[in-house]
Amino acid sequence: MANTTHDTAATLGHGADHAAQAAGHAAQSAGMPQLDLSTFANQIFWLVVALIAIYFILSRIALPRISGILADRQGKITSDLAAAEELKAKAVEAEKAYNEALANARAQAAKIIAEARAEIQADLDKAMAKADAEIAAKAAESAKRIEEIRANAAKTVAEVAREAAVEIVAMFGAQADEQAVAAAVEARLKG
Amino acid sequence: MELAAAAALGKYIGVGLSCLGMGGAAMGVGNVAANYLSGALRNPSAAASQTATLFIGMAFAEALGIFSFLVALLLMFAV
């Protein structure tokens, strides 16, 4: 133990560690600073001062402020939630109204389409009837004209046949009686 | 052997012996934590509500170890 600094304090013999440990403050205070009763009054006084200071800082300023902040936040959250709820209800209502309007519009559209269709159908039927009537009239007229033409044609054929018969008879050199030829042709045509 | 030297010897032996108490405190704290953990694994839903109890139990177990530490310090510095 070549102790240069604490040669007087280390009187405990063996146990160099503890000796060195204890020697450091053996001169000033024996043992633990915690058990030095002369500092107790000082510590207790300043502790009480500090505690009172902290208590007043916290209870007068800090805690009301923090609880106010927390209450504000809670209130804000609650009111925001309520507002959100209200908006949601509004949105649901709006959607319902929209759907209703949509359904109405659809029904209206279907009605309009049906009406239009019926109108068109009616127009169409009318036009068709008119066209049919026109066509029938035209067909009747045509049939009449065909009849006329046919009648004319038959008359013309009889005339041609009579004239041709007269000519043929004349070529044979005989005097033909026009009345007889005509009667013969007539008979022939009918027969 | 001188009386003072014998007293010092006894003091240091006493200090060493009183430190054994810390082992007991270590076992106590470990026991608290281990039982809390096994209970918490069996019923995790009840675990959160019992953490305060866990710390109180640990504090009580640990306080006795601190007492033995205190005895050691008192022996060393105050006796």
Next chain:
Amino acid sequence: MATEDHSEGLVFHPMDQFMVKPLFGGDTVGMLTPTNVTLWMAITVLCIAGLFVFGTRGRAIVPSRTQSIAELAYGFVHKMVEDVAGKDALKFFPYIFTLFCFIVFSNMLGLLPKAFTTTSHIAVTGVLALAVFITVTAIGFIKNGASFLSLFWVSSAPLALRPVLAVIEIISYFVRPVSHSIRLAGNMMAGHAVIKVFAAFAPLVLFSAVGVVVTPLSILAITAMYGLEVVVAFIQAYVFTILTCVYLKDALHPHH
């Protein structure tokens, strides 16, 4: 021990950090002398004021960082008081919150290098614990009158055992402030002393070849202990506060 040969180079003063010294020279520590206790308690008060007053000055609905720390601490202790001691204990919330803030800030500030840990002194924690003890006992008698004494009369136990249990309960009731104060002071003191002992081994590399191994190990140990001490600093404040709540619950509702 290898260090024994080189102990002339190492300095072991693990308890020196707890010494109360006057700030401005002199040797005597009177009651009003400004000491390092004064200094560190003032720093504690300033830190608390900084966090809870300056940090919440914005009163923001969406909190800033410091404000949310303050709110977190408030909510933590508020919930603890409400859960453990009941709703009617909330009017003592500022008192409990003061204790919690003082202890947690003292413990944490004491972990700074060169700092003085006010809560490592029996005088300080003893006053805190006695204040709790006296307050709680007074509240118990004011709220419940003489029926507060039923706390010691365990009515669920067999009649023959009750006197014995009463003696045990009374002893444990009066041991409360002792264990309450020594737990906090002892934890703080022990951790700091252990760190200091490891720190004393750290410069060994300057004196001896063994130090090549011992110095890194001791630095590693200091780091590990420091981490543990940060946890302990918070847990001890938590335990002190929650035990205060438990005692308060006993005072408010003694019939168990």
